[in-house]
Amino acid sequence: MPRPPVVALVVFGLSAFVGPPCRAQWSVQESGTKARLRGLSVVDHEVAWATGAKGTVIVTTDGGTTWRARPVPGAGDLDFRDVHAVDDRSAYLLSIGEGDKSRIYKTNDGGGTWVLQHTNRDPKGFLDAIAFWDPEHSLALGDPVEGRYTILTTDDGGLTWTKGNAEGMPPALTNEGAFAASGTCLVTEGGKNAWFGTGGGKTARVFRSVDRGRTWTVHETPLRAATPTSGIFSLAFRDSDHGVVVGGTYDQANRGGRVAATTKDGGKSWTLADGPEPGGFRSAVAFVERGNHARLVAVGPSGSDISGDDGRIWKPLGTMGFHAVSFRGTNAGWAVGEDGRIAKYTGR
Numbered sequence: 299m300p301r302p303p304v305v306a307l308v309v310f311g312l313s314a315f316v317g318p319p320c321r322a323q324w325s326v327q328e329s330g331t332k333a334r335l336r337g338l339s340v341v342d343h344e345v346a347w348a349t350g351a352k353g354t355v356i357v358t359t360d361g362g363t364t365w366r367a368r369p370v371p372g373a374g375d376l377d378f379r380d381v382h383a384v385d386d387r388s389a390y391l392l393s394i395g396e397g398d399k400s401r402i403y404k405t406n407d408g409g410g411t412w413v414l415q416h417t418n419r420d421p422k423g424f425l426d427a428i429a430f431w432d433p434e435h436s437l438a439l440g441d442p443v444e445g446r447y448t449i450l451t452t453d454d455g456g457l458t459w460t461k462g463n464a465e466g467m468p469p470a471l472t473n474e475g476a477f478a479a480s481g482t483c484l485v486t487e488g489g490k491n492a493w494f495g496t497g498g499g500k501t502a503r504v505f506r507s508v509d510r511g512r513t514w515t516v517h518e519t520p521l522r523a524a525t526p527t528s529g530i531f532s533l534a535f536r537d538s539d540h541g542v543v544v545g546g547t548y549d550q551a552n553r554g555g556r557v558a559a560t561t562k563d564g565g566k567s568w569t570l571a572d573g574p575e576p577g578g579f580r581s582a583v584a585f586v587e588r589g590n591h592a593r594l595v596a597v598g599p600s601g602s603d604i605s606g607d608d609g610r611i612w613k614p615l616g617t618m619g620f621h622a623v624s625f626r627g628t629n630a631g632w633a634v635g636e637d638g639r640i641a642k643y644t645g646r
Contacts, residue, residue: 322595322604322645324616324633327362335634337391337481339383340626347389348634349378357409359386362632362642368409376401380427380481382436390415390456392428392438394478400425402438404456415456423448426476427484429492437511439484439494442470447494449511466513471499473526479548480582480622482532493565495519495543497529504530504543506565519568521545522556531581532596536588539564542609544596546579551600551619554578558596560609573611576603582622583609586629586645595643597623597633 329335329348337349347357348365353374356365370376376393383389391403391412400418402425405411418425422443430436434455440448447470449462475498476483484494492507502521505514521543522528528547535541539562546557558575559568580598587593594605596612597620603612620639625631631643 322615322643324602324618324641325644326618326639326641327365329356329365329634329638329640330367331356331365331638333638334621334636335638335640336377336379336479336621337381338622338624338632338634339381339389340624340631341383341385342626343630345383345386346624346632347381347383348632348640349381349391350634351377354378355381355391355409357383357386357389362640365640366409368405370403370412373401373403373412379478382428382430384433388433390428390430390436392425392481394425396424397421400440402428402456402459416450416459420448424478425450426478427481427494429484429486431486431489431510435510437484437486437492439476441475445469447476447505449514451511462511468505468514468516470496471501471503474499474503477529477531477545477548477581479531482534482582482584482622483530485533485535487535488538491535491538491564493533493535493541495530495533495545497523497531497545498526499529500524502529502543502545504533504561504565504568515566517566517568519543519559520556520570521559521568522547531579532583534583534585534594535565536585536592536608540592540608541565542583542594543568544576544580544583546598548579548581550579551598552578558583558609558612571605571610571612574613576612577601577614582620582633584623584625584631586625586631586643595623595625595631595633597621597635599635602633 333354335350380392531545599619620633620635
């Protein structure tokens with residue numbers, strides 16, 4: 299892949315939000331690829347990693363002025379739906395697919411070389427996402443096999459991955475699964491908390507663990523469900539109690555209603571947004587700022603939305619479509635989507 303030229307910026311999207319005055323916008327950058335991008339991890343204002351179809355892995359260390367390809371040898375047919383970046387040198391990748399297409403890779407030299415850490419050997423298995431508490435402790439989520447979701451955990455930075463005990467996982471519903479749309483159907487918080495969202499079953503549910511994925515409880519949400527293409531696609535938590543889920547129906551991108559809900563009790567109960575909701579199906583959500591008036595951004599193929607009150611009320615941020623969004627620290631964030639689309643967030 300050729301080295302991308304210096305970025306040409308196109309600015310779009312403008313929104314106010316509930317709370318202190320804010321102007322937010324997206325600035326489009328040149329990614330150097332036309333691949334569909336669905337994985338994204340932001341380290342700070344300068345460093346971010348993005349991944350996607352056809353084995354695509356790109357990284358910036360200069361705030362997006364340039365994005366450089368960091369391909370995994372022999373992985374050109376893999377779909378990297380999730381990436382977790384520790385810094386500009388270390389990152390983990392997760393590819394999806396049935397059987398041995400589901401893999402986990404790691405680099406410690408900025409993508410110059412990659413180590414294959416895990417390959418799924420179960421022909422019925424399908425990994426969806428990976429999430430970290432810290433560089434050593436992580437878990438990965440897989441779709442149900444024999445009626446239970448698969449959880450892999452590591453306590454040594456991925457040198458070994460251990461499959462969780464099925465007895466600690468509540469049974470899946472008929473036709474239920476996780477959506478590997480943006481790598482954010484699974485999230486972690488603090489030192490031990492984790493959640494993942496589901497769809498495809500009769501209800502959209504959130505699974506919750508407080509012991510690093512060893513045991514789980516499950517809780518229903520009011521998000522749209524009951525079809526194979528509807529449910530929860532993304533979660534975000536700003537602390538152990540306050541969180542947001544977004545989703546909808548992915549083959550009805552402009553259909554709003556029952557696409558966002560919030561919790562104040564760690565995911566035990568969920569309430570639909572009590573003001574205007576996001577404008578349609580949303581595949582990813584992330585906190586821009588945390589605190590008493592936490593700011594969030596949600597993205598999907600029909601546009602993006604912003605909330606300034608923990609997800610209760612949403613306002614449009616723009617009509618440019620994205621698949622994933624990620625922030626680290628105040629206002630340090632990007633979004634990615636179709637045809638190699640990358641945009642950096644700016645706001646105050």
